[in-house]
Amino acid sequence: MSADGIQLLETKNLTKRFGGLVAVENLSLSIRRGEIRGIIGPNGSGKTTLMNLISGLYRATAGAIYLEAQRIDGLTPNVRTARGIIRTFQVPKVFRNMTVLENMLVPALSDSQGDRYKRHPEIVREAQALLQFVQLAHMENRLAQTLSGGQNQLLQIARGFMVQPLKLYLMDEPFAGVNPQIKSVIMESIKAMNREKGITFVIVSHEMPSVRRLCDRVSVIHEGRCIAEGTLEEVAHIPAVIEAYIGG
Ligand SMILES: Nc1ncnc2c1ncn2[C@@H]1O[C@H](COP(=O)(O)OP(=O)(O)OP(=O)(O)O)[C@@H](O)[C@H]1O
Numbered sequence: 001m002s003a004d005g006i007q008l009l010e011t012k013n014l015t016k017r018f019g020g021l022v023a024v025e026n027l028s029l030s031i032r033r034g035e036i037r038g039i040i041g042p043n044g045s046g047k048t049t050l051m052n053l054i055s056g057l058y059r060a061t062a063g064a065i066y067l068e069a070q071r072i073d074g075l076t077p078n079v080r081t082a083r084g085i086i087r088t089f090q091v092p093k094v095f096r097n098m099t100v101l102e103n104m105l106v107p108a109l110s111d112s113q114g115d116r117y118k119r120h121p122e123i124v125r126e127a128q129a130l131l132q133f134v135q136l137a138h139m140e141n142r143l144a145q146t147l148s149g150g151q152n153q154l155l156q157i158a159r160g161f162m163v164q165p166l167k168l169y170l171m172d173e174p175f176a177g178v179n180p181q182i183k184s185v186i187m188e189s190i191k192a193m194n195r196e197k198g199i200t201f202v203i204v205s206h207e208m209p210s211v212r213r214l215c216d217r218v219s220v221i222h223e224g225r226c227i228a229e230g231t232l233e234e235v236a237h238i239p240a241v242i243e244a245y246i247g248g
């Protein structure tokens with residue numbers, strides 16, 4: 001296996017077809033351990049489909065996905081989570097009839113392989129500390145359905161941090177429809193978790209200022225293919241990238 005472990009995630013010629021439509025086509029990506037990678041591209045270019053393929057919600061039509069040099073594209077979403085892959089959804093998925101704190105406990109309590117459920121008080125403290133960290137502590141006993149869209153996004157993100165081990169965090173539009181204050185909390189959480197815990201992030205976003213501040217490199221997706229890679233500054237000057245955005 002990869003002794004140096006430099007590449008955490010690799011996709012090789014990844015393809016997803018929906019009937020006649022090719023949503024992702026021959027997409028090969030290499031994401032370094034500890035990287036914060038941005039995924040950008042026009043609407044409908046295949047970014048969410050890519051997240052769904054990596055997290056296991058969709059099966060690839062062709063190609064392969066490797067985590068730490070081990071093939072994972074045949075595994076169910078749950079097994080991928082157990083290997084350290086977590087994701088958020090473009091529209092936050094929270095349990096609306098549960099409290100904020102209860103939502104936070106779901107990953108630990110459904111961890112059938114570990115013994116974390118036996119350490120309940122400790123897990124609760126961990127959840128409360130994370131809620132403090134994302135400035136939702138004052139809402140821990142509120143039902144999730146009473147939260148704003150931005151607060152739900154924050155809760156969804158914080159809940160992901162409860163998964164252990166957490167190696168790769170996939171985020172689909174974490175900043176969409178989120179106010180500037182919550183946006184900066186999300187940014188700071190990503191940076192801190194990356195710096196302190198070495199978590200690798202793949203972040204799909206249309207918010208270029210946030211992408212610029214967070215991401216070492218971006219991959220530009222257009223019609224299911226990766227048409228450019230580099231810093232945001234670099235790719236912004238590539239004619240094919242400009243055309244993809246203007247043409248769309
Ligand atoms: N489950 C599905 N069934 C059929 N077609 C789908 C499905 N999911 C996505 N598609 C199609 O695949 C293409 C890529 O969609 P996708 O949602 O991945 O784009 P996106 O880059 O995330 O767009 P946006 O920026 O608007 O979120 C689109 O043409 C979309 O209609």
Ligand SMILES: [Mg+2]
Nearest residue numbers: 047048049090
């Ligand atoms: Mg999308």
